[in-house]
Amino acid sequence: xxxxxxxxxxxxxxxxxxxxxxxxxxxxxxxxxxxxxxxxxxxxxxxxxxxxxxxxxxxxxxxxxxxxxxxxxxxxxxxxxxxxxxxxxxxxxxxxxxxxxxxxxxxxxxxxxxxxxxxxxxxxxxxxxxxxxxxxxxxxxxxxxxxxxxxxxxxxxxxxxxxxxxxxxxxxxxxxxxxxxxxxxxxxxxxxxxxxxxxxxxxxxxxxxxxxxxxxxxxxxxxxxxxxxxxxxxxxxxxxxxxxxxxxxxxxxxxxxxxxxxxxxxxxxxxxxxxxxxxxxxxxxxxxxxxxxxxxxxxxxxxxxxxxxxxxxxxxxxxxxxxxxxxxxxxxxxxxxxxxxxxxxxxxxxxxxxxxxxxxxxxxxxxxxxxxxxx
Numbered sequence: 001x002x003x004x005x006x007x008x009x010x011x012x013x014x015x016x017x018x019x020x021x022x023x024x025x026x027x028x029x030x031x032x033x034x035x036x037x038x039x040x041x042x043x044x045x046x047x048x049x050x051x052x053x054x055x056x057x058x059x060x061x062x063x064x065x066x067x068x069x070x071x072x073x074x075x076x077x078x079x080x081x082x083x084x085x086x087x088x089x090x091x092x093x094x095x096x097x098x099x100x101x102x103x104x105x106x107x108x109x110x111x112x113x114x115x116x117x118x119x120x121x122x123x124x125x126x127x128x129x130x131x132x133x134x135x136x137x138x139x140x141x142x143x144x145x146x147x148x149x150x151x152x153x154x155x156x157x158x159x160x161x162x163x164x165x166x167x168x169x170x171x172x173x174x175x176x177x178x179x180x181x182x183x184x185x186x187x188x189x190x191x192x193x194x195x196x197x198x199x200x201x202x203x204x205x206x207x208x209x210x211x212x213x214x215x216x217x218x219x220x221x222x223x224x225x226x227x228x229x230x231x232x233x234x235x236x237x238x239x240x241x242x243x244x245x246x247x248x249x250x251x252x253x254x255x256x257x258x259x260x261x262x263x264x265x266x267x268x269x270x271x272x273x274x275x276x277x278x279x280x281x282x283x284x285x286x287x288x289x290x291x292x293x294x295x296x297x298x299x300x301x302x303x304x305x306x307x308x309x310x311x312x313x314x315x316x317x318x319x320x321x322x323x324x325x326x327x328x329x330x331x332x333x334x335x336x337x338x339x340x341x342x343x344x345x346x347x348x349x350x351x352x353x354x355x356x357x358x359x360x361x362x363x364x365x366x367x368x369x370x371x372x373x374x375x
Contacts, residue, residue: 113319211241
């Protein structure tokens with residue numbers, strides 16, 4: 001068999017990561033392939049950059065007639081030709097050295113932590129500062145409807161599987177949203193949505209509220225293409241928030257998560273969202289902060305949440321930056337947290353704190369979702 005470029009790029013090589021304390025990012029390298037390394041702000045970005053250099057090196061080695069190792073997959077990570085860390089597809093699996101610095105790559109913790117940490121500052125009750133106690137027990141720290149709805153979408157995906165047709169998936173979304181919504185976070189829902197929760201045959205009502213964007217993060221973790229991710233995100237919005245802005249908010253957040261967990265850089269995600277959804281991401285947080293106030297529309301929450309993530313340096317900084325903007329801070333920070341989780345991972349200490357605030361039924365959904373897609 002002729003060993004072509006495609007043949008070598010489809011081999012799964014071991015990849016090693018090293019955290020850079022100086023630069024605040026990560027270095028990825030293929031021990032078997034000289035010079036095939038890359039730097040990134042996240043492990044996924046580092047792996048993607050290392051893969052690009054592997055492609056260049058492989059082409060050069062073939063032209064020069066150099067011997068190329070067949071594989072080096074005895075331990076550690078493997079990276080396939082799509083730049084995904086194996087053995088669990090696109091999910092980031094962190095090695096022992098990385099775990100030692102206290103960070104893991106979970107799903108949904110980012111949105112829930114954003115909700116909890118942002119909740120005391122909702123309705124412009126904060127000082128618009130990044131300097132505050134994350135879990136200040138002197139304040140009303142809690143999970144809100146943002147957490148409940150996030151886990152309702154997750155439970156629908158768990159109960160039906162992510163690959164069912166539109167009618168089945170939408171029915172599951174409605175069932176789980178209503179079921180959990182009637183039991184948890186009472187009094188947290190807007191009046192129109194609270195009524196929708198109790199309708200026997202609930203219909204979409206043209207909402208462009210930010211609820212469609214804050215509950216969508218589970219969908220960003222379930223699919224192999226951005227197109228399918230956006231399609232199911234659209235379905236999740238359409239059951240209630242079927243205004244074009246409500247749909248756009250859900251699709252943009254889910255697409256951002258998908259791209260980030262698959263190694264896209266911040267610049268690439270920003271460009272994609274600006275081009276596909278028309279959001280203005282040119283403003284800085286310093287420009288947004290002085291004039292921003294409590295507002296519950298997608299079009300005035302999602303761009304701000306994305307910008308907070310774009311300016312962050314790690315997961316905690318993303319959360320603090322989002323809270324510092326003010327406004328509908330539990331929802332805004334939930335959206336920022338869902339993006340930051342896909343890019344940075346989440347500190348284990350914060351994951352533990354998150355779990356301690358959840359009732360058992362919600363915690364069980366969160367834990368079960370960590371294994372979605374596993375055989």
